[in-house]
Amino acid sequence: MKKHFKTIIGGLLALGLLALILFNKTGLLSKQNDRSGFVSGKQSVILPVHAMVMREAPLNDVLVAAGSVMADEQVEIAAEASGRITKIHFTEGSSVKAGDLLITINNADLLAQADRNNFQLKLAESREERQKQLLEKQGISQQTYDQVLTELNALRAEAALLVAQLDKTRIKAPFAGLVGLRYLSEGSFVSPGTKIVRLARVQPVKIEFSVPERYVQYVHNGVSINFKVDNSAETYSAKIYAIEPVIDMQSRSITGRALYENKTGEVIPGSFARVELPLMNLSEVLQVKAEALIPEMGKNKVFVYRNGKAQPQNVTIGIRTERMVQITEGLQQGDTVITTGLLQLRPGMAVELRQLDQP
Incomplete structure (x- = not known):
């Protein structure tokens, strides 16, 4: 019985050894090794990214403030x-002379x-x-x-x-201007102070805005500002003509007014105005998009595209606007800075440029 059992075990070992020799000759083991290498290669997939080439360009630093559009002159016509x-001698919505x-x-x-x-x-x-x-x-x-x-x-x-x-x-x-909608009709009885109609001069219009006191030195007569209103996509330009002589003690801000000609009457008094006050204008500086900058341990870095790979580069920044950041050290003209996929990037990672954005 024991002799028969040993014979069976010996036969199984011989069959196993023969099968190992056959697998090795047919290359099945090498194919498996190749397949495992393919799986490990997934860690080095090339990441598609967008980038921008560093070039010197003007950079304007502005302060954005909330403002209001006001009529040049406005009054509620009332009975005396x-x-x-x-x-009633006027038509609603018509223009009148002084x-x-x-x-x-x-x-x-x-x-x-x-x-x-x-x-x-x-x-x-x-x-x-x-x-x-x-x-x-x-x-x-x-x-x-x-x-x-x-x-x-x-x-x-x-x-x-x-x-x-x-x-x-x-x-x-x-004064000359536009009359609005009248509040009364002929035959109505009025007493002193009864409002009848509104009169406004809308050419030009005034832009009133306030800025924090630390920006007072930038607000003075003759300074040009840009502003936008919600009912138009256009950017308008106006000039400051007057400022308050004192800073408001409650808001710690100073109020100024600018004048816009409004020749076509497209800017309507009462509208909200998004005012941009120029702070600093730099003629030709290196700059990157704000989203390309990575703050890290009190410093800033970007990823630069070099020889098909992403390499980190520490930079020193200057002024910052809503979209762009000035680079004073760390980059030079011609460098290609990666602007997308920053969360997936690792030093030395292979990348593929899909689009070059303009600064």
Whole structure:
């Protein structure tokens, strides 16, 4: 029995040795080794990236501030006298000139008083002239003449008062501009202070903005600013013409105003304005996109494309804008800086340039 068992074991060992020899001759073991090498090669896959070539270009540092568009002049036209509106002389949304009659309030009683005063004034002037001639001939006393002259002057003062009261019933445009939507109709009763319509001059417009006090030295008359409004994709340019003489103690900021011609009227007063105040303009400097910069342990680095691989490079930066960062040391013109795939990059990793972006 034991002899038979040993024979079986010996036969199995012989078959196993024969099978090993056959596998080696047919190359199956070498193919398996090749396949394992292929699996390990997945760690060195080439990473597609975008990059930019370093070139000197202008770099402008700006401060972005919130602002508002204001009409050059704006006023709520209101009544100065009590009475009923007898006539509206303007069309809503139309332009008017300075001095144009806008509203007439019932003034029949004042006109009647003015007529009566006019008759009395003519009579008093004739009487004063006759009394003056008699005084020269010593036909009357000086006291009598003075009394007549006083009556004449009183009527003249009353005439001036009536003119002033009549002016309050004829509401005129204080300056040229656009009238808005009226709040009242003909026949409405108004009293002093009742608002009737808004008048605004929108050519030019003012841009009001505030900046923190540490930027005060950049805000002065004649400085050009750029601004945008939400209802247009265009960037507009205006010039600062006035600033507040003191810094606001609550916000610790200073307010300035700039003037924009607004010839076509596309900038509407009341709009929100995104103001860009220039701080520093550099003519020709090396710069990279902000997303290409990697902060690390208090320093900054970028990945540079060299001979098909990504190599880290420490850099020193200067001013920073919303999109770009100035490079003062570490790079030179012609270097290719990788701008995408930074999270996957490792020193010496193989990369493939798919796109070169412009600075």
